[in-house]
Amino acid sequence: MEYLENLFLFGGIILMAFFLIGHLSQRLRVPSLLMYMVLGVALGWMVTETAQTALGQVADLGIVLLFFLLGLQFPLNRLVSISRKIWKVGFADIALSFGVTAILAYLFGFDSLSALIVGGVAYASSSSITVRMLEETGRTSTPEGEFKLALLIFEDIAAPVMVSVLLGLSIEGTVTLSTLGLLFLKVVLMTGLTLVIAFYGFRRLDLFVKRYSTRDFMPLLTAAIAFIWAGFAVYLGLSKLLGAFLAGVMLAETGASRELGRTMVHAKDLTLPFFFFTFGSSLTFGATILAPALLIVLILWGVVAKVIVGLWGGRSYGLSHEGSLRAAFSLVQRGEFSVVIAAMAETALRVFSGVYILVTATFGVVMFRNAPRIADAISRVLARRRHARSANGG
Template sequence: MDGGSITFSFFLIFTGAAIFASVALYTRQPLIIAYIALGAAIGPYGASLVTDLKLLSDIGHVGIIFLLFLLGLDMQPRALLATLRKSTVVGLASSAIFALMGFAVARLFGFSALESLVIGAAMMFSSTIIGIKLLPTTILHHRHIGELMIGLLLLQDLLAIMVLVLLGAAGGNKAEDTMLWEIAFPFLALPLLGAGAWLAVRYVLLPLITRFDRFHEYIFLVALGWCLGVAEVAELAGLSAEIGAFLAGITIATSPISQYIAVNLKPLRDFFLILFFFSVGARFELALLSTVLLPALLLSVLVLGVKPVVYRYLLKGMSEKRVLAWDLGFRLGQASEFSLLIAYVAIANGLIGQSASLLIQATTIITLLASSYIVVLNYPTPIAISDRLRRD
């Protein structure tokens, strides 16, 4: 068999995922851990059976796009605006605290001021996948904690876009006015994209769906095309594909067909998310871990310990219930997929060295693993090991 073919890679990944998932379930471990462990085992820094990580990572990223699209399908525009208003203060204050924490740890271990700023920025964000994937559907869509989580994660997405734009501009030696325009443009493009998507849905998409709603395959294709199309336009406008997909979902959330689309897209979303988590594990160079082990462990412990506490007190200050504040804090108590992307962009632009990039990657993966355990073993999730905690 051709070890470099995409078919053979898929065979290894999904057969391996089934085996690792079986072991994980027998030993009462979260399934996400199995997918990351599989990536480390057969990726280029393990057995080197799967080596085309760029392609697999890009394919796996589609899972995050579908995840945000499904979220949008279950949120009305008015509810979104109310949620963002409630979460803005908490999101900005918590991000500032986490950035200072990452900066201080990096400086403590001798990283330069610029590297420390990048490391601090990477610690600001929580994982959209861990936060949403491990929240039961009924809680996510119909309870206050789900609204708060979506608001915080969307705000973090906007901040992450700003950080990525800054990194790209800083690495390109661009003029100051050009940098300011590149930073401002995504925020000007966001309302325009939302308005354009709403008009397209009202005058094109919904009439088509209404006319041909008896052809289920057609609705499925239209939904896929709409989700990926708006995601692509969002990227061209300087936003992220995730935000575009979320807007695509919101704009058709009022349609009666939205729930049918959501149910049919879930298996496709899970297919791509398995690839995403595999690529996360496969990218990590275990042989180099020893060079940043101490700062990575310290930063991971701080992320896992400080983030829940910060969210708990900030949310309590907004009169949220103590139990909800702790619950949300632990569910968002990890680094993010955006942290990995920041590390890749920063090192590609020559802003940080290999050690700083590896520190961000190690901290992100350690916190993703540990946070998954914390949430799955202590809070209701769709993949809980305990029957008492399993919810969907």
């Protein structure tokens, strides 16, 4: 109750803290989201359950807007062609990140459900961290940025399926084929509906949107569509991020992405720090960690698996050698889906997962930042070696 009574005071203090942290991160040249996360981890003990819920709701706004704005950058036909190219990489990602991790955990003595949950935690790269990092480093519109987004979208479709499967397993101990089928049906329905509305609705609204894009009521329309579609996805039991993204795709068909994006960008900037903060504060830590040896092995494998997916997948997607190297080193960070899946586990495993997520997220962000430099260095070494070999051969 006291939070609500002193809403402005609390809210203002939090915003001021975010501002200071954001500014500091700029001075220290550290990605701001990492600082928000660390702040969340540090202050996690202070956040009560009610506060966590309230903060979580603001955080949800932020993440939905982030994905909505992302969707605005993807015209429909682009999305269709991307999905045609990404599915192979997507399945390889499931096999390596989820499959191999689960097998490793099983071999280390975890029971099969725990092993599957650990696999789920290790599966998805964090969409929010990746998208935010792409924004921060200005790499969103590069081909490798597109590849990463494509993979994230695939994961965002696959992860809810995974969540519901694991949920079914952990609660009832079984997953029926019909539940799975229903879930797929919903994904198809949602996407199909988006296509239809985009083609027959928004494509014809281009003049309307252009005419009123600067009026004060336009942000209402934009936000309404983003929230309705995200909410509809949640209603269907799918990811809200997927819904928000698809809402952006629909509105992109009006051809006024830039103008519409401008109406929402401040709202996103205000709310997104909450997401990373609550992400940090929701991680569970404890004094003892289950199977530390396995944890180290899994973290290492978590890095290697994503590097493989990025390298091979990037090449098969059509990226240059260096582009796929950059992609390979930008996928390590795990995030929100891992948290959701970790929440299903019992306490000891939750601590295990919390450490896993925090380490990969931190390490992933650092690697993401330095990916261009790493890629450059590797390709220079390779070029030199090739040169030496051809000189020897000749």
